[in-house]
Amino acid sequence: MSQSERTGATWDVVIVGSGPAGSATAITLAKYGRRVLLVERRESSSFKLGESLPPASIGLIKHFLGDPEGPEQQLPGLFSTAGNVSLWASEQADIADFFFTPSGHGLCIDRLAFDEALRANAVRAGATLLKGIGLRSCARIADGSYNWQFTFISDAGIRQDRARYLVDCSGRQAVVARMLGVPITPDDDQLFAYAQWFSCTGDDDDRYTRIEAAPAGWWYSNRLPGADGGETGRLVVFHSDRDLPTARLAASRQGFDQLLNGSTHIAPLLKAGGYHPCRTIRGAPANSQRLRDFGGDAWIAVGDAAQAYDPLSSQGIDKALRTASHAGHMIHYALTDRPQSAAGLGMGNIYIHQYVEQQRQLWQTYLSRRDFYYGIQPRWSDQPFWQRRRQLAN
Numbered sequence: 001m002s003q004s005e006r007t008g009a010t011w012d013v014v015i016v017g018s019g020p021a022g023s024a025t026a027i028t029l030a031k032y033g034r035r036v037l038l039v040e041r042r043e044s045s046s047f048k049l050g051e052s053l054p055p056a057s058i059g060l061i062k063h064f065l066g067d068p069e070g071p072e073q074q075l076p077g078l079f080s081t082a083g084n085v086s087l088w089a090s091e092q093a094d095i096a097d098f099f100f101t102p103s104g105h106g107l108c109i110d111r112l113a114f115d116e117a118l119r120a121n122a123v124r125a126g127a128t129l130l131k132g133i134g135l136r137s138c139a140r141i142a143d144g145s146y147n148w149q150f151t152f153i154s155d156a157g158i159r160q161d162r163a164r165y166l167v168d169c170s171g172r173q174a175v176v177a178r179m180l181g182v183p184i185t186p187d188d189d190q191l192f193a194y195a196q197w198f199s200c201t202g203d204d205d206d207r208y209t210r211i212e213a214a215p216a217g218w219w220y221s222n223r224l225p226g227a228d229g230g231e232t233g234r235l236v237v238f239h240s241d242r243d244l245p246t247a248r249l250a251a252s253r254q255g256f257d258q259l260l261n262g263s264t265h266i267a268p269l270l271k272a273g274g275y276h277p278c279r280t281i282r283g284a285p286a287n288s289q290r291l292r293d294f295g296g297d298a299w300i301a302v303g304d305a306a307q308a309y310d311p312l313s314s315q316g317i318d319k320a321l322r323t324a325s326h327a328g329h330m331i332h333y334a335l336t337d338r339p340q341s342a343a344g345l346g347m348g349n350i351y352i353h354q355y356v357e358q359q360r361q362l363w364q365t366y367l368s369r370r371d372f373y374y375g376i377q378p379r380w381s382d383q384p385f386w387q388r389r390r391q392l393a394n
Ligand SMILES: Cc1cc2nc3c(=O)[nH]c(=O)nc-3n(C[C@H](O)[C@H](O)[C@H](O)COP(=O)(O)OP(=O)(O)OC[C@H]3O[C@@H](n4cnc5c(N)ncnc54)[C@H](O)[C@@H]3O)c2cc1C
Pocket: 016, 017, 018, 019, 020, 021, 022, 039, 040, 041, 042, 049, 050, 051, 052, 053, 133, 134, 135, 169, 170, 171, 172, 173, 175, 193, 237, 284, 285, 286, 302, 303, 304, 305, 309, 311, 314, 315, 316, 317, 318, 320
């Protein structure tokens, strides 16, 4: 072993990736008293997409972060949202108002602050968080009750840890599953998101998410919580298939503006608010994908690592938190059932089978909803973006 190489510790569970799925899995397991190591590749992030939470997520937020309206509220820059205004099935605005839901509102979050608050809660619950550390390898071992040996790499050098259970929460990259040879199966779409931030000096009290279909894709826009240098912020995101010429256009400021000018209600909204673009356009994959296997013996995938959705669903964070809670409980029961044996499968696998079955059902439900929403948009039937969605649905 070289000088910078050192042996780490032993854990009940190692979780790779500290987005919402990783932190929520860590919180659930640490509350049972499990020894949890949560590893995060990044020291910090400069942006992250995904800021709308539907009313149905509010109970989950209370569970993992405390009451967003209570005095102990831990999230900076969060506000209530009123619903969605979409120009989707026609040029007529369709309003889905959250007023008629049990909570009466959804939430718009400062995404970086949200992920950080969840991480802080994982640490508060007793998990160990290591940032700026990447997984180099993981190997099966049969060493007493330990099933896994890991090699992690960071600026401080290499460390080796052992654990009984392994959780892949590394998002769309699903690094653990891929290391284990489990393929990601794309659902044959190449959806990609192009995000442009806007700011203005005036007020913007629009609390609706704006969604709009376009000939080569679709838009959404949200007013953002928190002020950027004292200015009001708004995010505008265009989605198209990465291989289409329109996608190449959307990646440049000029092309993005050109496409935006063709929008029916988002461009006028920005103009009326006196918004101007700020920061550079950022891109992110937004296609539908799932792992061929959601878990196996002594490992499981949670959140986007297991299955990632088209942002039209606005379900990614909810699904990450909800399935993390389920996974955390199942892993705890699995570890309780076979505390000593690395080899035996026993009851532990029955719990994990339940989780895997839940993932399969979620995927089927997601696909049918996605295909339904794309299917009710009847325009531009000569455009490849919409033709492809119709083919996927058939
Ligand atoms: C354009 C767009 C808009 C969206 N809008 C919404 C929305 O409005 N509402 C919503 O609910 N969802 C939305 N989503 C989806 C949502 O952001 C994701 O579903 C959510 O982030 C999934 O959480 P996660 O923890 O599974 O993965 P992630 O949030 O991706 O977290 C994965 C973590 O793993 C870390 N990691 C990766 N590799 C390694 C490694 N090798 N070692 C250690 N750490 C690693 C990453 O740095 C990251 O911190 C949107 C997505 C996109 C692309």
